Amino acid sequence: MEYQGHPSWTLWNVNLWLSNDIELNTMAREALEHGTKDEAAEELAEKLAGKKTPDGAIYSKKNLRYALGGLS
Numbered sequence: 001m002e003y004q005g006h007p008s009w010t011l012w013n014v015n016l017w018l019s020n021d022i023e024l025n026t027m028a029r030e031a032l033e034h035g036t037k038d039e040a041a042e043e044l045a046e047k048l049a050g051k052k053t054p055d056g057a058i059y060s061k062k063n064l065r066y067a068l069g070g071l072s
Contacts, residue, residue: 007066013057015067028064028071041065 006012018024027047031040041064048059057063 010057011063011066013053013055014059014063015070017053017055017057018064018067019070025071028068032068032071037065037068040068044068 001008003009003012006015018028028040028044031043034040034043041061044064045059045061048064051059053059
């Protein structure tokens with residue numbers, strides 16, 4: 001089910017936080033400088049393992065890879 005033009009609420013929410021939180025955004029951009037979108041998603045998933053957005057969305061590799069698409 002689409003949410004705000006994204007495939008799901010979870011993907012939208014992780015994208016929202018990755019795009020608007022300066023610390024997360026910087027971390028994501030640095031990860032993209034070191035490799036591909038897949039490699040950056042893997043790196044971020046490891047750094048954010050077990051963490052969720054303040055709204056409760058999981059920072060999974062899949063969710064992060066989707067969100068990175070808007071930054072690359």
